[in-house]
Amino acid sequence: MRNKKILVTFFSRAGENYNVGHIEKGNTHIIAEMIAQETGATLFRIQPVTPYPDDYTECTEVAKRELKSHARPAVKGDVAVEDYDIIFIGYPNWWGDMPMPVYTFIEKHDWQGKTVIPFCTHEGSSLSGTEGKLKSACQGSKILKGLAVRGATAQNKQEQARQSVKNWLNKLDY
DSSP: OTTSOEEEEEEOOOEEETTTEEESSOHHHHHHHHHHHHHTOEEEEEEESSOOOSSHHHHHHHHHHHHHHTOOOOEEOOOOGGGOSEEEEEEEOBTTBOOHHHHHHHTTSOOTTOEEEEEEEESSOTTTTHHHHHHHHSTTOEEOOOEEEEHHHHHHOHHHHHHHHHHHHHHOOO
16 A cells, blocks of 8 residues: 555535434544544545535435435546546445435546455445445545444544554455
């Protein structure tokens, strides 16, 4: 890993969240920062041009409509994943899938020959098949075993979350 260029890209949402109340920094954002700190990676946040509603219920309604219609919401900025060897992709697990802005980001890039490592935050659904969805979306890449961290752990038990991140990174073969 020492001679590899590493990117940690993620989508995360603050505001009112399930099981953790109103938060200033999203659960996935917290885990992404931990991974970047441990690996020396560059950090890039995937942000939709139109933010999701702060209210949890309203947000879930918008996100569910996007999922059903396979929407690809516009995102702010970009980073050239083509310049990196290893790309961690982080997201909250929404109905067994990645939020649609993650797909918007993925579909802009060439993943041939890249190593992609997923991580997600959730409240009981773990990765639930998103590794396979990443394999389909990131054609030509090698997908490694992902990490799933409960959002409540990311918010309220950060040392436990950090230890989970460290243990997972030490087991990865990249």
